[in-house]
Amino acid sequence: MPLPPPLDELLRAAHAAATPLIVYQIAVSVFVVFSLVNALADWFTFRAPRPVAEEDLQRAGSWPRLSVLIPARNEETTLDACVRSLLAQDYPGALEVLLLDDHSEDATGRVAARLAAADTRVRALSGGPLLPGWKGKPNALRQLAEAATGDLLLLTDADCNFYNGALAAAVRHRERVRADCLSLLPYLACRSFWEHVVVPLQYFLIFTTLPVRNVYASKNPAFAAANGAFLLIDADTYAALGGHEAVKGEMAEDIKFAQHVKRQGRRLVYGDGSRIYAVRMYESLRGIWDGFSKNLFPAMGKSLPVLVVWSLFLLTTQVLPFVFVLVALATGDRSPALFWLPLAHVAAALSLRIALSLRFRQALWAAPTHPLGWLITLAIGANSAYLAYSGKGHSWKGRVYET
Numbered sequence: 001m002p003l004p005p006p007l008d009e010l011l012r013a014a015h016a017a018a019t020p021l022i023v024y025q026i027a028v029s030v031f032v033v034f035s036l037v038n039a040l041a042d043w044f045t046f047r048a049p050r051p052v053a054e055e056d057l058q059r060a061g062s063w064p065r066l067s068v069l070i071p072a073r074n075e076e077t078t079l080d081a082c083v084r085s086l087l088a089q090d091y092p093g094a095l096e097v098l099l100l101d102d103h104s105e106d107a108t109g110r111v112a113a114r115l116a117a118a119d120t121r122v123r124a125l126s127g128g129p130l131l132p133g134w135k136g137k138p139n140a141l142r143q144l145a146e147a148a149t150g151d152l153l154l155l156t157d158a159d160c161n162f163y164n165g166a167l168a169a170a171v172r173h174r175e176r177v178r179a180d181c182l183s184l185l186p187y188l189a190c191r192s193f194w195e196h197v198v199v200p201l202q203y204f205l206i207f208t209t210l211p212v213r214n215v216y217a218s219k220n221p222a223f224a225a226a227n228g229a230f231l232l233i234d235a236d237t238y239a240a241l242g243g244h245e246a247v248k249g250e251m252a253e254d255i256k257f258a259q260h261v262k263r264q265g266r267r268l269v270y271g272d273g274s275r276i277y278a279v280r281m282y283e284s285l286r287g288i289w290d291g292f293s294k295n296l297f298p299a300m301g302k303s304l305p306v307l308v309v310w311s312l313f314l315l316t317t318q319v320l321p322f323v324f325v326l327v328a329l330a331t332g333d334r335s336p337a338l339f340w341l342p343l344a345h346v347a348a349a350l351s352l353r354i355a356l357s358l359r360f361r362q363a364l365w366a367a368p369t370h371p372l373g374w375l376i377t378l379a380i381g382a383n384s385a386y387l388a389y390s391g392k393g394h395s396w397k398g399r400v401y402e403t
Helices: 005-016 018-045 079-087 108-118 136-147 166-176 193-198 201-209 212-217 235-240 253-263 285-299 304-331 336-359 364-389
Strands: 066-072 095-101 122-126 152-156 160-162 181-188 230-234 268-279 394-396 399-401
Touching (some): 066 166, 079 108, 136 235, 152 235, 181 201, 193 285, 193 364, 230 268, 253 268
Parallel strands (some): 181 268
Antiparallel strands (some): 152 230, 394 399
């Protein structure tokens, strides 16, 4: 049975480009092998804090004083649950929770005041002015750190919810791995369709491209990784690093702070915090678009060449293999370049996506949407660069930051 003319022409063109196509598929195969080996290594080195034994919890004198710092701007819907999850912890040492209302335009300040009035471990602060050259979150953390009295500082966000035993487990884990700064990746809570499609790709990107062991074993700041929702650091170390002064003008301040930690010769450890705390990052496609647009391009150092290489890499390794398989199925072609190699790449991507979904308790049904999620991510990266180069700046929580 003859093929329709458009498909026949497409098949002829593919065969004409067979040699470069084979070279491309082999190059993708090399990455796929690397990504699977890296994911396997990360599976065992991306360690999670262990629950603390009851007898250890009884030794209150051996636990450092802990200050939890929460910058809050327009967080009236999330702040209460966050603070209550912290106050319900069984942390044996002295605990204080500092809330800074960063000129919110909603009822965040009233929520913070109510929480402080109900529990002496909570202190509510009113944010000072946004200093010249500072972005909102670093500026808020600067003020919170100045008011903190703890030996340890936990820098977190108002939309986090902490599981029982989280603080004690994280503090002991930091001691166990000898970290100057410990950052943990959260359980990413997703509810809407687009959240399931896009947000869990963070797990996939880490396991396929980041040798987690190098975060603490290598002195190269290129192997720095952190999540700004959970930075556990000794107060003296934080002061010696100059706090967030070095990254005061960064939108992606967590990644830049992690790099700063490594440049200063401090030990940075990145771990699995999916049993420690949960975050619902965004609630809609619009929220995903705006949220990732504000920090994706800045996280790349605002470098257009880096963005272009990153985009081409994702397009060729995470999207095109699915396209090749669909074309081969439509045309009936079963050549290695058009079908068998791309099919192996698709199988590897989906298998890893399913494995990570099981480990991090994500929706299995979202695995087949893998290429769609990356296409949206690529569009977000382009938008993030456009906002920077157009002069419109990145907006977040009612503020617009010029770039």
